[in-house]
Amino acid sequence: MxxxxxxxxxxxxxxxxxxxxxxxxxxxxxxxxxxxxxxxxxxxxxxxxxxxxxxxxxxxxxxxxxxxxxxxxxxxxxxxxxxxxxxxxxxxxxxxxxxxxxxxxxxxxxxxxxSSSQGRLLSTLLAAIAEFERDLIRERTGDGRKRAMADGIKFGRKPKLSDFQRAEAIKRRAAGETLGAIAKSYAVDISTISRLRA
CATH class of the missing domain: 3.40.50.1390 (Resolvase, N-terminal catalytic domain)
Known part of the structure; x- marks a missing residue:
């Protein structure tokens, strides 16, 4: 108030x-x-x-x-x-x-x-330091991701289906089985099965 x-x-x-x-x-x-x-x-x-x-x-x-x-x-x-x-x-x-x-x-x-030149200078300096710190963090994060990827670490969500399950689901689709039945057997959404490509 x-x-x-x-x-x-x-x-x-x-x-x-x-x-x-x-x-x-x-x-x-x-x-x-x-x-x-x-x-x-x-x-x-x-x-x-x-x-x-x-x-x-x-x-x-x-x-x-x-x-x-x-x-x-x-x-x-x-x-x-x-x-x-x-x-x-x-x-x-x-x-x-x-x-x-x-x-x-x-x-x-x-x-x-x-309202003073000294105060404005201090604000400008601290803003520049904060921006520099953000750039350093972004740089370190990027370097860390590159090293991790080079070591074989994968980023992002874990796939819902294994390589074997994906290959099997694609064969089942080709054989005429419905998307709903395939999705239900793997406990995934129909959209997951519909996006699979040979």
């Missing part, structure tokens, strides 16, 4: 650049009080708050905050881990904030202020 600190007239509120806070705790037993106080002291007029695990993909209040962003707005959090559950997600969210021509600031991490 959005927590509005000031009831400004709609025209005045729409005309000014807003500071939007986001507060999150992982469980219902934890309290948001400390985060709300820090965000209010930092100038947040509206604070989106939720008690939900960062591992959950669906965070409705964060989605509402992102949808409400206007050019010139600033999103603030008390710590980076309140916004993103991983480096990749954090960088993606900061990119989306930037794409909305808004800025991002973490109160507990002074370097993270994308």
């Amino acid at each position: 959005a927590y509005t600190l000031h009831n400004l007239p709609a025209k005045l509120e729409a005309s000014k650049m807003a500071t939007l806070g986001y507060a999150r705790v992982s469980t219902q037993d934890q309290h948001l009080t400390g985060q709300l106080e820090a965000l209010k002291a930092a100038g947040a007029e509206t604070i989106y708050r939720e008690k939900i695990s960062g591992a959950r993909a669906d965070r409705p209040q964060l989605a509402k905050l992102m949808a409400a962003l206007q050019p010139g707005d600033t999103v603030i959090v008390t710590k980076l881990d309140r916004l993103g559950r991983s480096t990749r997600e954090l960088l993606d969210l900061i990119q989306r904030i930037g794409d909305a021509r808004a800025s991002f600031r973490s109160l507990g991490d002074p370097l993270w202020d994308t």
Whole structure:
């Protein structure tokens, strides 16, 4: 639920650049009080708050905050881990904030202020490092697959029929036996038998 600190007239509120806070705790037993106080002291007029695990993909209040962003707005959090559950997600969210021509600031991490050139540089560097790490993982995975295939390891789903059963099923089809009867005898779908080729 959005927590509005000031009831400004709609025209005045729409005309000014807003500071939007986001507060999150992982469980219902934890309290948001400390985060709300820090965000209010930092100038947040509206604070989106939720008690939900960062591992959950669906965070409705964060989605509402992102949808409400206007050019010139600033999103603030008390710590980076309140916004993103991983480096990749954090960088993606900061990119989306930037794409909305808004800025991002973490109160507990002074370097993270994308309204400053230093903060923008840090975001760019970390995004490049994350991309480099993804490329390395893809490269290692590809090399591992090639080595495994060279060693005779097959990837993908295990065939439902052995080589012998496939050859036998093809002969039975040629002899005029129905697909349904053949499939039933091997406990497979009719489509498995229909796809067999001599």
